[in-house]
Amino acid sequence: MIKATLALFxxxxxxxxxxxxxxxxxxxxxxxxxxxxVSPDNPHSRPPRDVPLVIFEDTQLLAADxxxxxxxxxxxxxxxFERLQAQFPDRFTWNEDEEHWVDARGEYTWDDENECYxxxxxxERLTRGRQDYVQLCASCHGFDGDGYxxxxxxxxxxxxxxxxxxxxxxxxxxxxxxxxxxxxxxxQEGLNGTPMLPWDIHENRIRDIVVYIKSLSLPExxxxxxxxxxxxxxxxDPYGQIGVMVAADDDxxxxxxxxxxxxxxxxxxxxxxxxxxxxxxxxARMNELGGKDPSYTYRDGITLPKVVEDxxxxxxxxxxxxxxxxFTWHSMRRGETVADVYKTIAAGVGGAGMPTWKGSVPxxxxxxxxxxxxxxxxxxxDKSATRMQFMRxxxxxx
Amino acid sequence: xxxxxxxxxSPETRSSTRHGAGRPVSRWRLAGKLTALLAVxxxxxxxxxxxxxxxxxxxxxxxxxxELFMLITALTGVSFLIVLAMMAVPIIRDxxxxxxxxxxxxxxxxxxxxxxxxVSVVVFIVLDAWVLFVSVTDLREAWWNYPxxxxxxxxxxxxLAQQWAWNFRTPGIDGEFGTADDVVTINQLTVPADRPIVxxxxxxxxxxxFFVPDMRIKRDANPGSVNRVWFQTKPxxxxxxxxxLCAELCGFAHYQMxxxxxxxxxxxxxxxxxxxxxxxxxxxxxxxTEAHWAWDFKE
Ligand SMILES: [Cu+2]
Numbered sequence: 001m002i003k004a005t006l007a008l009f010x011x012x013x014x015x016x017x018x019x020x021x022x023x024x025x026x027x028x029x030x031x032x033x034x035x036x037x038v039s040p041d042n043p044h045s046r047p048p049r050d051v052p053l054v055i056f057e058d059t060q061l062l063a064a065d066x067x068x069x070x071x072x073x074x075x076x077x078x079x080x081f082e083r084l085q086a087q088f089p090d091r092f093t094w095n096e097d098e099e100h101w102v103d104a105r106g107e108y109t110w111d112d113e114n115e116c117y118x119x120x121x122x123x124e125r126l127t128r129g130r131q132d133y134v135q136l137c138a139s140c141h142g143f144d145g146d147g148y149x150x151x152x153x154x155x156x157x158x159x160x161x162x163x164x165x166x167x168x169x170x171x172x173x174x175x176x177x178x179x180x181x182x183x184x185x186x187x188q189e190g191l192n193g194t195p196m197l198p199w200d201i202h203e204n205r206i207r208d209i210v211v212y213i214k215s216l217s218l219p220e221x222x223x224x225x226x227x228x229x230x231x232x233x234x235x236x237d238p239y240g241q242i243g244v245m246v247a248a249d250d251d252x253x254x255x256x257x258x259x260x261x262x263x264x265x266x267x268x269x270x271x272x273x274x275x276x277x278x279x280x281x282x283x284a285r286m287n288e289l290g291g292k293d294p295s296y297t298y299r300d301g302i303t304l305p306k307v308v309e310d311x312x313x314x315x316x317x318x319x320x321x322x323x324x325x326x327f328t329w330h331s332m333r334r335g336e337t338v339a340d341v342y343k344t345i346a347a348g349v350g351g352a353g354m355p356t357w358k359g360s361v362p363x364x365x366x367x368x369x370x371x372x373x374x375x376x377x378x379x380x381x382d383k384s385a386t387r388m389q390f391m392r393x394x395x396x397x398x
Numbered sequence: 399x400x401x402x403x404x405x406x407x408s409p410e411t412r413s414s415t416r417h418g419a420g421r422p423v424s425r426w427r428l429a430g431k432l433t434a435l436l437a438v439x440x441x442x443x444x445x446x447x448x449x450x451x452x453x454x455x456x457x458x459x460x461x462x463x464x465e466l467f468m469l470i471t472a473l474t475g476v477s478f479l480i481v482l483a484m485m486a487v488p489i490i491r492d493x494x495x496x497x498x499x500x501x502x503x504x505x506x507x508x509x510x511x512x513x514x515x516x517v518s519v520v521v522f523i524v525l526d527a528w529v530l531f532v533s534v535t536d537l538r539e540a541w542w543n544y545p546x547x548x549x550x551x552x553x554x555x556x557x558l559a560q561q562w563a564w565n566f567r568t569p570g571i572d573g574e575f576g577t578a579d580d581v582v583t584i585n586q587l588t589v590p591a592d593r594p595i596v597x598x599x600x601x602x603x604x605x606x607x608f609f610v611p612d613m614r615i616k617r618d619a620n621p622g623s624v625n626r627v628w629f630q631t632k633p634x635x636x637x638x639x640x641x642x643l644c645a646e647l648c649g650f651a652h653y654q655m656x657x658x659x660x661x662x663x664x665x666x667x668x669x670x671x672x673x674x675x676x677x678x679x680x681x682x683x684x685x686x687t688e689a690h691w692a693w694d695f696k697e
Pocket of ligand 1: 559562605607647
């Protein structure tokens with residue numbers, strides 16, 4: 001009886017087995033190398049290496065540049081020590097004669113020659129950071145921090161090469177190195193629309209990873225004699241400057257959103273953001289907004305972004321082009337709110353050709369532009385008719 | 399300590415006053431507790447909690463999946479009830495009563511064996527064969543019924559999974575992969591409504607799985623090979639967004655690996671494709687060969 005049952009089962013299964021299933025099997029066995037950058041015969045793909053997980057040496061990283069009293073706003077040192085003092089009272093004392101801070105624990109030390117503070121990071125802390133980095137970040141950013149991890153290959157924009165010490169969206173003046181808090185916030189918030197995720201791991205772990213990332217920006221900076229190059233960047237460079245996140249407390253347009261958007265439209269086209277980003281008005285209107293002669297014409301494809309070809313971001317020695325976002329199309333990487341957009345525009349985008357606008361443009365105007373840009377991104381969320389129509393009209397007018 | 403009172407007293411319970419040694423268990427109390435537990439477990443069902451139902455299918459053949467699911471639930475549910483009823487008979491009929499000993503039986507007589515065999519054949523034919531027949535029909539007529547290779551109507555997408563993102567490449571207006579107007583996006587796929595969408599899924603690193611619950615499709619994306627999957631959105635899906643998930647544990651941030659599927663009406667889509675291709679051409683960098691991943695589409 002049992003045998004009969006089994007036979008019946010086999011017969012039914014056989015009878016109902018579709019021919020499709022057999023095809024499916026054949027198809028699967030046809031192995032294709034699917035990706036240029038990832039196929040086994042790609043000359044660039046590197047063999048897996050042994051990654052030592054333990055770091056044996058304490059490392060010194062630039063903690064703050066000199067407090068020379070000239071340029072209060074740009075000096076990170078007073079802000080850093082103020083914060084540290086709030087956290088650990090009595091730990092830091094001001095040395096009147098030599099005019100620098102003294103750390104009772106010896107973690108922060110003053111370098112008289114280069115006029116900067118160094119932070120000594122213990123091997124233990126770096127090791128912790130490295131372990132998390134390898135587990136969480138290396139798949140994209142690479143085991144050596146070169147931005148060429150297995151999953152990071154063929155990604156555009158490419159994952160950051162941490163050896164360069166160049167950052168885009170830290171909301172810190174793009175010519176300076178970002179403070180720790182800026183990097184921590186960035187890692188926690190992620191970059192919208194890129195595979196850089198918001199990492200919801202404990203803040204202390206992120207801080208350790210950040211310290212480790214900072215320690216990576218060394219080897220590129222030494223010339224043949226082992227001397228630090230003049231134009232070096234990175235946290236091992238005593239000439240480096242550390243900046244603070246742009247503050248966005250007093251919004252001059254609060255409560256006057258419509259006005260701000262209208263003003264922003266004028267400023268946006270006035271400051272020629274359309275040289276890289278698209279222009280968002282007809283030729284006639286752009287001339288009117290920019291105070292130009294009615295016969296003035298613009299670059300070809302003004303309704304499309306103009307790609308920055310030789311950016312500072314290299315993949316295997318090739319400087320990848322960077323696309324200035326079209327605000328009605330791309331998602332804003334760190335711009336959920338008007339204040340976020342303000343910070344990004346004010347700080348600029350490091351290494352990508354997007355200038356630091358704070359200082360060269362009055363604050364009020366940057367705020368207005370932020371309202372306008374934010375307004376443009378709203379059409380991004382509207383997937384169909386309105387967005388399409390908006391750009392149709394603009395294009396028809398060129 | 400076990401949540402249920404026990405007649406066998408352990409050293410700890412012996413000293414406790416509540417479960418004193420030799421205290422008889424109240425069978426009714428136990429039954430009461432079990433009933434309460436069951437009631438709590440079934441509460442969401444009773445309240446009509448929508449979280450236990452999937453969203454209605456947005457694809458033309460997704461309803462087949464739901465029907466198969468309901469069929470299996472009904473068949474197994476009914477047979478479960480039958481088995482329960484058949485167990486209840488000897489439990490009640492043969493139990494010990496005042497003046498009657500309990501009746502024990504190993505079911506080893508020829509009669510019993512024959513009965514068992516007949517029941518298994520009937521269960522097999524009714525349950526397994528039925529479900530097998532329906533699922534194979536579904537696969538043949540829907541999931542494996544790919545649009546023909548030369549189909550003009552089909553919209554083709556190459557899906558490249560990676561830790562922890564979805565890369566999509568669509569052929570742009572020229573309809574060919576590996577050209578300057580290919581639209582390459584990350585974590586965002588835009589497709590037309592009411593047209594067959596054929597996808598090729600592959601992976602850069604580890605195994606991922608391309609899962610669109612609302613379309614009732616799921617397919618592994620493996621490194622080194624290309625898997626096909628297709629669906630067709632209903633016309634009324636136009637204008638909606640759906641979730642694309644990774645259904646294969648692929649590392650630490652697997653839980654964050656999701657993308658967005660936007661369905662546009664055919665007119666909106668034509669406009670969208672025009673714009674997307676123009677943007678792609680404007681930002682195409684011919685020398686950046688590494689970014690030009692694409693493969694011969696597997697129909
Ligand atoms: Cu995955």
